Amino acid sequence: MQATAYICLVIATLCWGGNSVAGKLALGHISPMMLTFLRWFLAVAMIAAISVPQLRKDWPVVRKNLPLLLFYGVIGYTLFNAMLYSAVQYTTAINVAIEQAGIPMLIFLLNFMFFRTGISLAQCLGFGMTLIGVALTAAHGDLATLLQLSLNRGDGLMLIAIAAYSVYTIFLRWKPPLDWRTLMAVPALGAMLTSLPLLLWEAGRGAAQWPDQAGWVITLYTAIFPSLVAQILYIKGVVAIGANRAGLFINLVPVFGTLLSVALIGERLQSFHVIALVLTLGGIAIAEKGRPKASSPTVPASPVD
Numbered sequence: 001m002q003a004t005a006y007i008c009l010v011i012a013t014l015c016w017g018g019n020s021v022a023g024k025l026a027l028g029h030i031s032p033m034m035l036t037f038l039r040w041f042l043a044v045a046m047i048a049a050i051s052v053p054q055l056r057k058d059w060p061v062v063r064k065n066l067p068l069l070l071f072y073g074v075i076g077y078t079l080f081n082a083m084l085y086s087a088v089q090y091t092t093a094i095n096v097a098i099e100q101a102g103i104p105m106l107i108f109l110l111n112f113m114f115f116r117t118g119i120s121l122a123q124c125l126g127f128g129m130t131l132i133g134v135a136l137t138a139a140h141g142d143l144a145t146l147l148q149l150s151l152n153r154g155d156g157l158m159l160i161a162i163a164a165y166s167v168y169t170i171f172l173r174w175k176p177p178l179d180w181r182t183l184m185a186v187p188a189l190g191a192m193l194t195s196l197p198l199l200l201w202e203a204g205r206g207a208a209q210w211p212d213q214a215g216w217v218i219t220l221y222t223a224i225f226p227s228l229v230a231q232i233l234y235i236k237g238v239v240a241i242g243a244n245r246a247g248l249f250i251n252l253v254p255v256f257g258t259l260l261s262v263a264l265i266g267e268r269l270q271s272f273h274v275i276a277l278v279l280t281l282g283g284i285a286i287a288e289k290g291r292p293k294a295s296s297p298t299v300p301a302s303p304v305d
Contacts, residue, residue, distance in 0.1 A: 005240035008233035009249040015230035017256025019081075020096070021264060022218045022226075023088050030215035032085035033195065033202035035222065036078065038211065040192035042223035047188055051181035058182040065176040066186070073190025076168030077227070082198055083161035091154025099158040100253055104130070106166040107247035114170075117244055122290020129283030130251035133276040141272030169243045172235060180232055188227065245291060248284055255280050 026035055055062070062069065087096055104127060111117035135143060175183070202208045211219055238246040255277050262273070 002241060005237045005246070006249075008240075009237035009246055010252065012230040012233040012237065013249050013252040014256045015225040015233075016250075016253045017258075017260050019222060019226035019230075020084075020253065020257035021260050022222050023085050026085065026215065026218050027089070029209075029218060030211035031202055031207055031209035032089065033082060033198045034208050034210065035085055035215075035219060036082045037192065037195040037199040038219045039081070039222040039227055040073075040077065040188055040195055042219065043227040044185070044188045044192050046223065047181060047185045047228060051179075051185045054179050054181045055185060058178050061176050061178055062182060062186055068171070068174060068176070069183075069186040070190035072168060072171065073187035073192075074194045075164045075171075077187060077191035077231070078194045078198070079164040080161045080168070081226075082195065083157045083164065087154040087157040087161065089154065091152055091158065096154070096158055099155065099162060100134075100250065102159075102162045103166050103169075103250045104247040106162060107169050107243055110166060110170050111244050115173075117242075119244070120290050123244075123248075123287040126283040126285070126287025126290070127248060129286065130248060130280045131283075133279030133283065134251050134254050136272050136276040136279065141270060166247075169238060169247055172238045172243065175235070175239070180235075183235065184228060184232060187231075245288065248287055251280050251283070 023035075026032075030038075084096070108117075108119060108123075108127070112119060199208065209215075234246070237249070240246075255273075258273055259277070
């Protein structure tokens with residue numbers, strides 16, 4: 001079960017690493033709120049095509065938990081992605097990569113504050129190693145450059161994104177027992193509906209940009225992989241091993257983002273990329289090995305079918 005959870009979380013973070021690259025590639029091809037809306041519009045259409053019979057079957061449970069399921073879509077899907085796609089217009093990739101590493105730390109903090117979830121010394125050490133790996137990746141091997149960073153509007157938007165996804169992860173502890181198709185369809189619908197006002201706001205400012213051919217490719221990628229595949233696998237991982245442990249894997253996102261930039265954009269792979277990946281994976285392994293013995297998932301241990 002744990003091995004399956006690890007595989008799910010690694011694939012999910014790989015998809016999200018691609019989302020970071022997609023956000024950068026989208027500049028000039030599609031506006032942020034247009035991308036957010038079309039991404040979830042397509043995701044809803046795809047998941048609805050295979051889930052309508054299951055939705056009817058699950059409707060009694062959905063109706064009882066509708067506010068929670070829509071909340072998942074609003075905060076974990078719409079708010080996080082809208083803030084991320086907007087942030088890359090104002091701040092550097094270095095800042096965004098480092099700031100995303102704050103998600104696991106905030107998950108740890110919230111779990112301790114509200115649920116007194118135990119944290120071992122090995123987990124703290126593992127978290128520190130992954131943070132160094134992320135910083136090394138973001139700083140392109142020169143940690144001294146981190147001292148020269150300045151904060152701006154984009155960094156503020158990323159802080160909102162970080163808080164949103166951390167709260168989403170914590171709230172997965174109350175996930176109702178639903179088929180995975182239903183569990184994706186309802187939050188995705190909530191994400192689509194709540195991204196529409198953001199698109200109208202963007203259009204009212206004259207900043208909306210309809211996707212060109214490259215924009216449609218980017219939109220289709222984000223609709224399939226970060227929106228559907230990654231979310232399903234992340235939920236599986238959180239259900240299996242808990243929010244604290246699963247959240248630590250998020251530090252793989254900027255590492256995978258860098259490696260995908262090498263593969264897709266043609267950036268050169270350098271030694272610090274490899275070192276960063278080893279640190280990140282090693283930190284996760286240490287945190288897993290040294291987790292508190294009484295550690296248990298922070299969400300009901302029922303599989304996402």
